[in-house]
Amino acid sequence: MSKLSVGDLARMQTELSSAARTDWIKVGTGTCGIAAGAERVFRLLDDEIKKRGLAIEVRRVGCVGMCAMEPLVEVSVQGAPRTMYGSVDESIAQQILDDHIGKKRPVSKYVVPGVAELGFREQGIETPTSCKQLRIVTRNCGMIDPTKIEEYIARGGYQALESAIHKLGPEGVLKEMKESGLRGRGGAGFPTWLKWSFTRNANADQKYMICNGDEGDPGAYMDRSVLESDPHSVLEGMLIAAFTIGASVGYLYIRAEYPLAVDRIESAIRQARRLGLVGDNILGSKFSCDLEVRLGAGAFVCGEETALMASIEGKRGTPTPRPPYPAQQGLWKKPSNINNVETLSSVAPIIQRGGAWYAGIGIGKSTGTKVFAVTGKVLNSGLVEVPLGTTIREIVVDTCGGVAQGRQLKAIQTGGPSGGVIPADKFDTKITYESLAELGSIMGSGGMIVMDDRDDMVDIATFYMGFCVEESCGKCAPCRIGGKQMLLLLEKVKEGKATQDDIQLMTRLATAMQKASLCGLGQTAPNPVLSTYRYFRSEYERLLS
Amino acid sequence: MQTNTVSPDVAKAVQKWQKKPGSLIMALHEIQSRYGYVPREVSMEVAQLMNVPLARIYEVITFYNYFRIEPPGKHNVSVCLGTACYLKGAAAVQSALSKTLDLGKDGTTPDGEFHVENVRCVGCCGLAPVVVIDGVTLGKVTPSVVVEKIETIQKAKAAQ
Numbered sequence: 263m264s265k266l267s268v269g270d271l272a273r274m275q276t277e278l279s280s281a282a283r284t285d286w287i288k289v290g291t292g293t294c295g296i297a298a299g300a301e302r303v304f305r306l307l308d309d310e311i312k313k314r315g316l317a318i319e320v321r322r323v324g325c326v327g328m329c330a331m332e333p334l335v336e337v338s339v340q341g342a343p344r345t346m347y348g349s350v351d352e353s354i355a356q357q358i359l360d361d362h363i364g365k366k367r368p369v370s371k372y373v374v375p376g377v378a379e380l381g382f383r384e385q386g387i388e389t390p391t392s393c394k395q396l397r398i399v400t401r402n403c404g405m406i407d408p409t410k411i412e413e414y415i416a417r418g419g420y421q422a423l424e425s426a427i428h429k430l431g432p433e434g435v436l437k438e439m440k441e442s443g444l445r446g447r448g449g450a451g452f453p454t455w456l457k458w459s460f461t462r463n464a465n466a467d468q469k470y471m472i473c474n475g476d477e478g479d480p481g482a483y484m485d486r487s488v489l490e491s492d493p494h495s496v497l498e499g500m501l502i503a504a505f506t507i508g509a510s511v512g513y514l515y516i517r518a519e520y521p522l523a524v525d526r527i528e529s530a531i532r533q534a535r536r537l538g539l540v541g542d543n544i545l546g547s548k549f550s551c552d553l554e555v556r557l558g559a560g561a562f563v564c565g566e567e568t569a570l571m572a573s574i575e576g577k578r579g580t581p582t583p584r585p586p587y588p589a590q591q592g593l594w595k596k597p598s599n600i601n602n603v604e605t606l607s608s609v610a611p612i613i614q615r616g617g618a619w620y621a622g623i624g625i626g627k628s629t630g631t632k633v634f635a636v637t638g639k640v641l642n643s644g645l646v647e648v649p650l651g652t653t654i655r656e657i658v659v660d661t662c663g664g665v666a667q668g669r670q671l672k673a674i675q676t677g678g679p680s681g682g683v684i685p686a687d688k689f690d691t692k693i694t695y696e697s698l699a700e701l702g703s704i705m706g707s708g709g710m711i712v713m714d715d716r717d718d719m720v721d722i723a724t725f726y727m728g729f730c731v732e733e734s735c736g737k738c739a740p741c742r743i744g745g746k747q748m749l750l751l752l753e754k755v756k757e758g759k760a761t762q763d764d765i766q767l768m769t770r771l772a773t774a775m776q777k778a779s780l781c782g783l784g785q786t787a788p789n790p791v792l793s794t795y796r797y798f799r800s801e802y803e804r805l806l807s
Numbered sequence: 808m809q810t811n812t813v814s815p816d817v818a819k820a821v822q823k824w825q826k827k828p829g830s831l832i833m834a835l836h837e838i839q840s841r842y843g844y845v846p847r848e849v850s851m852e853v854a855q856l857m858n859v860p861l862a863r864i865y866e867v868i869t870f871y872n873y874f875r876i877e878p879p880g881k882h883n884v885s886v887c888l889g890t891a892c893y894l895k896g897a898a899a900v901q902s903a904l905s906k907t908l909d910l911g912k913d914g915t916t917p918d919g920e921f922h923v924e925n926v927r928c929v930g931c932c933g934l935a936p937v938v939v940i941d942g943v944t945l946g947k948v949t950p951s952v953v954v955e956k957i958e959t960i961q962k963a964k965a966a967q
Contacts (some may be wrong), residue, residue, distance in 0.1 A: 481891050483928075638891050
């Protein structure tokens with residue numbers, strides 16, 4: 263295929279969508295799906311359909327978000343209702359072939375109920391629907407084959423990039439982004455347009471655009487899912503950002519622990535380059551930008567901007583004090599802009615539909631949608647994308663089914679090791695950056711760990727503190743020493759040897775760490791301890807001697 | 808210092824990355840995926856090829872959890888200790904493994920057959936608890952399932 267220029271994308275979209283098969287079987291083959299056996303199921307279905315000579319397309323798609331029920335197989339053939347099957351193994355796949363495909367009779371025993379009602383099916387993203395979910399970031403996840411750029415283009419892909427370059431220009435993009443109110447989805451919630459404009463206004467011969475795919479929060483995996491299931495949405499967001507700030511090189515920093523995500527992004531870059539969407543003179547314009555992947559190597563602190571850039575430079579990932587901010591002196595001392603995967607995946611729809619459309623979703627200063635990874639003691643773990651302002655209960659109970667029968671919801675932890683717990687009596691809180699901060703937690707990357715009545719809060723706090731101690735880079739004393747001392751005190755509490763004085767000491771240490779640590783890791787590390795102590799003080803006190 | 812341990816493809820990989828700025832980590836990734844760890848002799852060779860001090864290379868290797876300086880076992884087991892796995896009983900899986908293989912929380916068996924390590928989140932939290940055995944991710948495991956897997960590998964070896 264030759265390089266594309268203005269107008270080609272819309273033409274391709276029309277051609278591709280009219281050529282699409284109406285009968286299909288989709289098999290979810292993200293990391294979770296493969297781990298549950300999706301590849302075997304895919305091969306069986308594909309072989310059989312070919313053997314029977316049927317005009318049904320069997321496709322690999324990414325992750326639809328119902329992770330607990332992998333492998334997921336969705337079937338749409340004429341004469342039978344569109345159906346999603348869960349926990350499919352080879353024998354169930356055989357039954358689907360015989361009954362659903364053969365006799366047009368869905369195998370009701372394995373049907374996943376409520377797929378459309380709960381929002382795990384594609385929906386128009388312009389119109390609010392009756393279900394809680396609204397899929398903007400995950401608009402293509404589980405719908406398209408992530409290894410084929412044509413499928414992304416068939417759904418209007420890269421047309422936002424075209425309109426940014428050929429219609430809006432950098433100022434126009436900034437205006438839409440400002441109006442949208444989009445804030446960083448990596449956790450801190452800084453306005454994305456403002457970050458872009460800082461880098462745009464910096465004067466330099468070279469600038470860099472960086473995608474932060476170092477999803478270090480244990481318990482959050484939406485970035486992995488988007489990178490695996492819809493890599494082009496991230497590339498398109500990156501290219502629009504690079505165009506706006508004036509960067510000619512972009513790096514995607516991705517965890518080495520996510521080999522499938524790395525593969526899919528690398529293949530997406532190759533395909534986009536072939537079509538002239540990455541590289542020189544993109545879409546026939548003067549804008550040129552090359553994209554490359556850099557691998558993380560298992561360091562939580564590298565999620566911090568300055569540490570991440572040190573790592574791209576091939577060094578130890580230790581943070582440096584700010585200012586200077588990356589927008590002035592970032593990668594190789596050049597102005598650089600870093601955005602998280604989810605933030606970048608939100609960009610194309612904003613440019614296509616306008617900032618005002620996006621600002622109409624969510625509440626107050628928390629506009630748009632957020633993806634949450636709901637895991638732990640919840641019945642249906644999965645990825646859920648909801649407008650900000652949705653309550654915790656609507657996510658944990660209404661969409662994900664709450665806890666197992668006979669158990670009681672106790673709390674959730676948001677924001678991972680930098681966040682805090684929120685007790686069940688606060689579950690009617692509408693989720694915004696501000697409301698979570700008021701409760702002593704943070705939005706973070708969107709991990710939502712559900713805990714039931716059997717979970718011990720002191721143990722959880724110790725777990726997180728242990729994580730932060732291991733992951734502290736050791737550069738500044740408050741984090742390196744403070745964290746270790748807090749961990750020792752927590753262990754003392756668990757052993758039943760601590761006194762009220764130790765608790766006091768722990769609180770003082772927490773304040774010192776929050777105020778004096780160099781980067782976010784140390785500043786937020788005490789949060790799990792402080793919040794568990796705030797809401798579940800009795801669990802600490804009954805252990806005191 | 809000249810050694811002969813570098814295979815030509817690794818030398819090629821190093822040279823490929825050498826042309827790009829700051830790519831020591833990428834070169835080390837290529838080496839680890841070739842050898843399963845970063846052998847000292849190879850580090851020395853890399854130092855020479857990339858013109859960086861050996862100390863700089865070790866500074867990097869020892870900072871990042873992903874890089875290893877010891878050879879892995881013939882079979883490698885990673886126990887995920889991310890939050891979701893921890894809540895869903897990863898500790899029990901870990902202790903069953905240590906008991907079966909007579910190891911501490913991690914390490915390599917004396918015969919070099921098994922290497923056990925603890926990792927922080929492989930991103931499959933929906934299937935917690937998760938272990939990865941020889942690159943294959945297993946979800947919703949129980950201590951007995953994992954022990955059974957290990958015993959199957961041991962039996963296959965004994966039968967040879």
